[in-house]
Amino acid sequence: MRYCSTRGGVQNRDFREVLFSGFAPDGGMFMPETLPAVSPETLRSWTGLRYQRLVLEVAALFIPEELIPRGDLEALVAEALSGFSVPDSVRIARLKDGLSVLELFHGETLAFKDLAMSCTVHFLNYFLRRDGSRAVVLVGTSGDTGGSAVRSARSLPGLDVLVVFPRGRITAVQEKHMTSCLEDNVHVFAGRALVAMVNANDIVHRTVTSGDFSMAPSVTQTLAPAIDIQDPYNMERVFWLLLDRDGAAVKTMMEEFQRSHRLRLPENQRRLLAEVLVTGAVSDPGILETMRRCWEQNRYLLCPHTAVAVWHHYNRTHSPARNRCYVATASPAKFQAAVEKAGLTFDPPEAVLALDQLPTRYQNLERSADWCEDWEERLRDWIQFVSRTRKNGGVCYPENP
Incomplete structure (x- = not known):
């Protein structure tokens, strides 16, 4: 391969x-x-x-x-x-009217990213240990990836993880899963700035239905913050497959998108995409209504991201003979404000409640006239500091016990 x-x-x-x-x-x-x-x-x-x-x-x-x-x-x-809390790492909840929910949130940070990130980090560590080398991994997160990365990599001897998260744009539980990791190989930065079924940030839906792969003027903050994005980078892989692995064509498309933040798919390409991908867009009121309806019918609580998918079950015509399985990407325990806004109650697990009592550590990245260059320089300096420190056998946070 x-x-x-x-x-x-x-x-x-x-x-x-x-x-x-x-x-x-x-x-x-x-x-x-x-x-x-x-x-x-x-x-x-x-x-x-x-x-x-x-x-x-x-x-x-x-x-x-x-x-x-x-x-x-x-x-x-x-x-x-x-380290997952159910025997087989994932679990299927079978609900009424042919609705099933595949729960991918039984890892330490209660999100689907734990499944892939835990394997990725162990693969990295395998090669580092075999080669006797070290690495620094830089992670930008919209909420869940950063927590999964630091929890999977903490205390691994050959790996430092540096995470940047958008301050004020994620939930308290998502933030605590990053900032409460005080291991010496975990480095967390908070910045405020250019941060299938989708929420109000509907670039994928617009691409499939009208060919409009273009950024909106700003990211809309919604009840489903992990998908509050305007640059869905995996669409590049979709375009590559769509165009029969034509790298030159994809290069032209993506460089135009990066330059102007706008791209119009030709109608023949849009039709090919629509043949293999059906999309929809869900507003915050739709998310809340889906959460309430699933609870009333099943006594099953959805996180707002999962509700984006399950909205499809309640609002589209389906064959009654066909069972449908929707992917639950996170636990509702991570999004308690959305649960309360839906008029529902939920008792968070002890592991989530304990986060409030843990000390935290992170560094602020402040806005400035040239914040992009300033942040890049700050992160580069810190990576160089970490590399020098490891080379000399030192620790980055000597004040920690």
């Missing part, structure tokens, strides 16, 4: 190189040069697998055994998924 950039400038990279690169050097995103083919027989054989085994089988398609032998890969996946 080799990897290439969606923009065509990078080819023939292996899994380790991609894992440590993040974005490709040409500004694109990495994708497999050849998508693995899974036969119907294999898919049928997977239907009875537990989640941990399924992760192993899928990961093995993308990670050659010469890089991570299967025995090591199995141990890494098992260790990564060992």
Whole structure:
């Protein structure tokens, strides 16, 4: 398995190189040069697998055994998924009228990002430990990714994690999952600024329905803050697949979008996209109504992000014979203000209540006339400080016990 950039400038990279690169050097995103083919027989054989085994089988398609032998890969996946609060890491809630909810929020930070981030961090640490090297990972988050990154990576000897989150744009629980990690390899910065079913930030919906892949003048703050974004970077991968892996065409599209923040898909491309992706947009009142209706009918509480998806169940015509499964990306415990706004009550778990008693640590990134350059310089300086400190065998926060 080799990897290439969606923009065509990078080819023939292996899994380790991609894992440590993040974005490709040409500004694109990495994708497999050849998508693995899974036969119907294999898919049928997977239907009875537990989640941990399924992760192993899928990961093995993308990670050659010469890089991570299967025995090591199995141990890494098992260790990564060992800290979840339900036996198989994920769980399905079967509700009324053919509605099922796949719960992906049983990790430490109560969000679906824990599932992928725990594996990613263990893969990184595997190579660092094997090579006797260190790395600094820079994470920008709209709420959930940062908490999952620091909780997955804390205390790992070869890895420092530097996280930037938008102050005032995430919930208190999301913030505490980052700022209460006082391990020496966790560095948190707070800044205030250019921060399928979607909320009022509907760029994906507009792209599919009208071909308008353009940023709005500003990000709308909604009850579902983790999807309050105007630049959905994974759409670049969708465009790459849509255009039959034409890196040059994707490069032209994405550079135009980055330059002008506007892009109009040709109608033939929009139609191809609409054939494989159905979208909708949900307002805050729709989110609240969905949360209330699901509770009244099932005594099941949705987080506002999950309600964005389940709105589809209540507001679109479906075949009564077909069961529908919607993905629950986070626990309602992370979004208590939205729960209260819906007129519902919820007793947070003890782990969430305990966050209020924990000390916190983070650094502010202030706004300025040239805040983009200032922030970049500040983060670069801190990364260099961390690198020097680790090289000399020191600690970054000597005041911590």
